[in-house]
Amino acid sequence: NAGVTQTPKFQVLKTGQSMTLQCAQDMNHEYMSWYRQDPGMGLRLIHYSVGAGITDQGEVPNGYNVSRSTTEDFPLRLLSAAPSQTSVYFCASSYSLVPAVAFFGQGTRLTVV
Amino acid sequence: GQQLNQSPQSMFIQEGEDVSMNCTSSSIFNTWLWYKQDPGEGPVLLIALYKAGELTSNGRLTAQFGITRKDSFLNISASIPSDVGIYFCAGPYSGGGADGLTFGKGTHLIIQP
Numbered sequence: 157n158a159g160v161t162q163t164p165k166f167q168v169l170k171t172g173q174s175m176t177l178q179c180a181q182d183m184n185h186e187y188m189s190w191y192r193q194d195p196g197m198g199l200r201l202i203h204y205s206v207g208a209g210i211t212d213q214g215e216v217p218n219g220y221n222v223s224r225s226t227t228e229d230f231p232l233r234l235l236s237a238a239p240s241q242t243s244v245y246f247c248a249s250s251y252s253l254v255p256a257v258a259f260f261g262q263g264t265r266l267t268v269v
Numbered sequence: 270g271q272q273l274n275q276s277p278q279s280m281f282i283q284e285g286e287d288v289s290m291n292c293t294s295s296s297i298f299n300t301w302l303w304y305k306q307d308p309g310e311g312p313v314l315l316i317a318l319y320k321a322g323e324l325t326s327n328g329r330l331t332a333q334f335g336i337t338r339k340d341s342f343l344n345i346s347a348s349i350p351s352d353v354g355i356y357f358c359a360g361p362y363s364g365g366g367a368d369g370l371t372f373g374k375g376t377h378l379i380i381q382p
Contacts, residue, residue: 160311189369189370191370191372196374197374198273198275198357198359198371198372198373198374198375199312199357199359199370199372200372201362201369201370201371204369214362214369215362215371246311246312248311248370257302257314257317258302258314258370259314260311260312260313261311262309262310262311263309263310263311
């Protein structure tokens with residue numbers, strides 16, 4: 157049982173490039189979400205999904221797209237990378253709305269130059 | 270929007286000491302979560318609280334859900350070196366959807382030998 161798996165672990169992009177951060181979970185969780193973590197900050201919610209085909213915006217959604225075609229996968233797309241998107245990105249999945257307990261992946265460290 | 274204020278921001282303690290940290294919210298929460306993050310890893314859930322006044326333990330860790338539902342406390346007894354890390358409080362994000370969490374900025378625990 158791998159839990160929540162994120163790839164890649166590290167990535168360097170040039171400004172303006174696009175890329176997709178992958179997230180997969182094998183716990184059959186309905187709820188998945190993406191967060192970013194900046195130095196000295198807690199995690200901030202980017203986008204989330206309550207099931208296949210359903211996504212919604214979180215606290216800091218600008219510059220990111222998501223889709224949820226299967227229960228297992230929830231990729232995060234950066235459309236045109238900017239230095240302000242340099243951060244560590246975490247994907248999480250939850251088995252229930254209440255309690256809102258999330259299980260996190262190990263993160264993707266992204267640097268935009 | 271919601272704000273979670275954690276204090277202290279950092280703690281320098283001696284091994285064997287007890288640790289106390291707290292989290293306050295600008296709004297009422299129905300769930301309080303405490304996570305720990307080790308360097309290079311995603312957050313790991315320590316304790317989940319679901320009812321005002323609830324006191325829950327997990328080994329040497331004890332957390333309480335404040336009566337006002339706007340605060341929570343985490344205590345660690347007899348600290349050991351592996352307790353080093355960043356501790357985050359979190360609660361359900363209320364930006365319009367039902368999934369996702371909002372996090373405090375964390376308490377960085379450093380144990381001096």
